[in-house]
Amino acid sequence: MMPKVPEPILEFLKCEVCSCWLSCGPVLVLPSFKSICGRCSNNANILQLGPQSKLRHVTYELLASFYKFPCIYWSKHCPGYLDWDDSTKHEDNCLYGTTVIKYCAKPQLMFKQERKLNLAEDITLYDIPDNLLEQLKCYLCEGYLSCNPIVITGDGKNICHRCVTTHGVPEGRVWRHTAFEILLETFIFPCIYKFRGCTIRYRFGEQMWTHEIECSYGRIFKKAKNVNANGKERGVIETHTGHIYATLTPNKPLFAPPDEVGKQGPFLSEFQRHRESLVKKWGNNGTDRNGNVVEIMENKQDETDTDSRIYGQQNGARNMVRYDSVEFGNTIRNNLIDELKTKQKQRSDDIISISSSARLSDYSYHSGFSGNRPSKPKKFEYSVY
Ligand SMILES: [Zn+2]
Ligand SMILES: [Zn+2]
Ligand SMILES: [Zn+2]
Ligand SMILES: [Zn+2]
Structure with a gap:
């Protein structure tokens, strides 16, 4: 009713x-x-x-x-x-x-005399039903029309007190509707952060506006960052080969060498060590695609002195050659291409050796071939363990 x-x-x-x-x-x-x-x-x-x-x-x-x-x-x-x-x-x-x-x-x-309105009658306030609340939203910001002034545009749309106060009255034909604002005073509005869990409700008016500004559900919290003293951030980085936990330096590509002179030593010597281990593994003689010898460190002492290679800034750094970034990038790229080529060659060698010795009977058991099936699966001649 x-x-x-x-x-x-x-x-x-x-x-x-x-x-x-x-x-x-x-x-x-x-x-x-x-x-x-x-x-x-x-x-x-x-x-x-x-x-x-x-x-x-x-x-x-x-x-x-x-x-x-x-x-x-x-x-x-x-x-x-x-x-x-x-x-x-x-x-x-x-x-x-x-x-x-x-x-x-x-x-x-x-x-009987004419009936007169009882202006002292108590006013019962009602919660706005949800379907009606959907219609009582600002045309610009979608906030509830929970306080005056409410401005009506030429096509009958409503603009809330927040937008009018912040952006001013829009151009063109804009009026207010006294009867509308007075009728709204009999209603209780929810906080605009109701959808985030705020349960506060106030009668139409400034009280709700004050609450919305202070509402704890309206605040935006920023997650604290794990930043060290140099302004660098430690965090998880997603790469194509998986996730790594590393230091993020702003405005730097991933795995970029450090800028500081003192810190390039360990990076370059680590890179050289990595290269040497690849050479050992794949048999490359430390030459690039054009047959030039690639030398990152000039100090021959570093080849044998492990400590000075790691702590290059102490001993090795004074003799270190600083490559410019383009040359440095080319060196890395050529090394990677060499590495890939070597791997590819070895893989194709493996395939040739398998296919030359393979017989149909070796595969028939698995492929469902009925004729000439061996009684037991053949044992492998080697084991990976
Ligand atoms: Zn009647
Ligand atoms: Zn608005
Ligand atoms: Zn009339
Ligand atoms: Zn609230």
Whole structure:
């Protein structure tokens, strides 16, 4: 059962033309922020107003349909409270609008005074139902229309107090709707961070606005970063070959050599060691594709002195040749190509040796070939373990 409009509010929900309740649509708003009821919106005087002088406010109609409105003969003691848009049907046939009822049905009404609104009546506040709340959102920011001023654009859309305060009033035809803002005062709004879990609710007004600014659900927390004293960050990096835990240096590609002179020593000597181990593994003689000997360190002592290679900044660094980055990149690329070629060659050698010695019977057991099946699977001649 829908509630009745509170009487102190009803006082402000009157038509500018006929002074009846704004209880049926379409409800129009005038440049004076006043309203025209559905009964008068088809009057010749109103119809001749151009689109610059009136606009329909559908959001008011949706909000007002939450309540039952009294009959326009309420002051003549008609007890009828009517659903939105049912008013005109009832009022056209309402006996309280005629003098007949006074003489025939209820003669006691002859001596009764006109009913007056009780402006001291307590106002019951209602939580806005979810379906209605969806309609009471700002057209710009989607925040709830939970505080005034609410500005209405030329096409009847609502802009909230937050947007008006932050960005100013938009250009073009913008009005407010007094009756709409007064009717909103009978409702309780949830916090705009309701979807994040805030359960705070306040009556339409500034209290909610103050809360939204302070609401703990509205704050954005930044995760603390694992940054060391040099401003570098340790963290997990995703690469094509998996995840590695490493130091992230801003504006540097992955595995870039350090800039600082003192720290290049260990990097280059580590790289040289890695290269040597590859040479041992794949039999390359330390030459690049063009047959030139690739030498990263000039200090021959480093070839034998392990400590000075690792702590290059102490002994090896004074003789270290600093390659420019292009040359350095080319060296790495050539080495990688060499390494890949060697691997590829060895793999193709393996394949040739397998295929030359393979017989059909070696594979028939696994491929489902029925003829000439060995009684037991053949044992491998070697083991990896
Ligand atoms: Zn009217
Ligand atoms: Zn009536
Ligand atoms: Zn807004
Ligand atoms: Zn909140």
